[in-house]
Amino acid sequence: MNALPSFEQVRDAAARIAPHARVTPVLRSAALDALAGAELHFKAEHLQRGGAFKFRGACNAVWSLSDEQAARGVVTHSSGNHGNALALAAATRGIAAHVVVPEGAVRAKLEAIERAGAILHRCAPTQAAREAMCAEVQRATGAELVHPYADTRVMAGQGTLVLELLQQAPGLDALITPVGGGGLASGVAIAAHAMNPALSLFGAEPLGADDAAQSLAHGTRVTTVVPDTVCDGLRALVGERNLDALRTHHVEVITVSDAETIAAMRLLWTELKQVVEVSSATVLAAILKQPQRFAGRRVGVVLTGGNVDLQALPW
């Protein structure tokens, strides 16, 4: 259930979600290009349904179910965007969505999940509490678990954005995504290298949740990191299979401080004119932190989400 998807599964996912998902635009900024010394092609997944790329994976999972499975609904645990995405995806098939949310999640995101029609189940903000509550809902309802990142269907769905991006911005040399649990980074890596093995792949990770960078450096999965970052979308530990994909596809993970990310977020707001959430800004922060890796190259930059509480901006 959490094996890495093949490229064929990514292509199948693209066909499956096409009636429901948006083809998001690719945006440019002359000012940001000048600042980076590179050609940046921003894939605007914050303009995806539900305001984040997560709809792709959730939608693929929901429409992969048999009618019999679907009738029992879906369940997940998510601090925000995946929960919202699963609720919206379930609504496209008219089935129930149960979302386990940890205390302390962003209020605006919880409200969006409820508006999308999901049933919320609150729990303590620990991995153990989330999983226990999920298991309880599964027992009670028979709902299918759709894990936020350690799920083949979810990874395949996230990878579909690459099919669009490489067509919208031909001739890219490199791609960069944020790294949280690794669902996006792994799906993107698999699809990207299937289409163009010469692409350089990068990930951006908050210093305060740098378990993927540590895991790649040590050659073994580090699970002792206690996340301490303003990037609420990137606090999850990278999944085991997800980490395998990062390793196999030589994804170089660049770590950035929260201050660097917040400065990059301001740039995305003022120069690209896009309301993106803080986790999305790690990618620009990484490019500006290590410009020599990107200098003169054509870089696809994935903006992951735009669900922001305007009353709680980080500056």
Place this chain on the structure above:
Amino acid sequence: MNALPSFEQVRDAAARIAPHARVTPVLRSAALDALAGAELHFKAEHLQRGGAFKFRGACNAVWSLSDEQAARGVVTHSSGNHGNALALAAATRGIAAHVVVPEGAVRAKLEAIERAGAILHRCAPTQAAREAMCAEVQRATGAELVHPYADTRVMAGQGTLVLELLQQAPGLDALITPVGGGGLASGVAIAAHAMNPALSLFGAEPLGADDAAQSLAHGTRVTTVVPDTVCDGLRALVGERNLDALRTHHVEVITVSDAETIAAMRLLWTELKQVVEVSSATVLAAILKQPQRFAGRRVGVVLTGGNVDLQALPW
């Protein structure tokens, strides 16, 4: 020099600016459609070069000049986006741009004008002082005046966005733009009705600068309004020819309070995920204020600019 442009002049302008201007995307939001009870197609001119539609008109004016005229440079008076646009347009031709700026203009906009390479000339914030300073620069340099809205080349340039929009969003029933000096509204009206005479045309104007609405109601140009609105881009009095175009093309002007505009701005930030300036939000405010005029229709909505000071948000 300030006669209304023909549709042919709009088409010529489109060809003239094509090497320099961006084809801006059209954005959608399911949440805003639901709120409005209409299908809203947002033409994202805040993603135009310089962060506003103004680049279209300025670029057309600059590239309409003979080599001899161009060598003496261009001059304008502008509280912000037009000045910036003229500076950027002049740079595409390698000529000098002089920009007369009134005291009290938005700091972020002035900085952008200087970054674009223009020579700033400061004056008192009155129409008379602006015009006097402009005349002085013209005498001293021989520069060509490019008025922000009462200029045929500028109006034709602004109208070019309609050529894109009607192709990007086929089957529109109505269009709405903000109304300040009327350069945008008049250019759009001329191009729109040349392409589809059945289109309903609307303008959105701040209550505190409602000279166009008053002028249309009284059948004569009202010049006594003292602007009092947070919409810094819409404080100019509507031009005489511009008003003629609004009248001829039956543009219905809807007035909105600053509070309504600020609420709409928040919606554009949170739902459409776009950093637009407050003047841009008048259009959504107008639609939400008079929903019966738009119910069930396919509406083209022009978002005019995105040059915002994040330290001085109006909420």
